[in-house]
Amino acid sequence: GAGHSPQRTDFGRFWTLLRGILG
Secondary structure (H helix, E strand, C coil), rough: CCCCCCCCCHHHHHHHHHHHHHH
């Protein structure tokens, strides 16, 4: 789920990077 900053897991890094790309 996306709501808080999931930077505790590898997905967190991927999500942050993805968000950077998307917008």
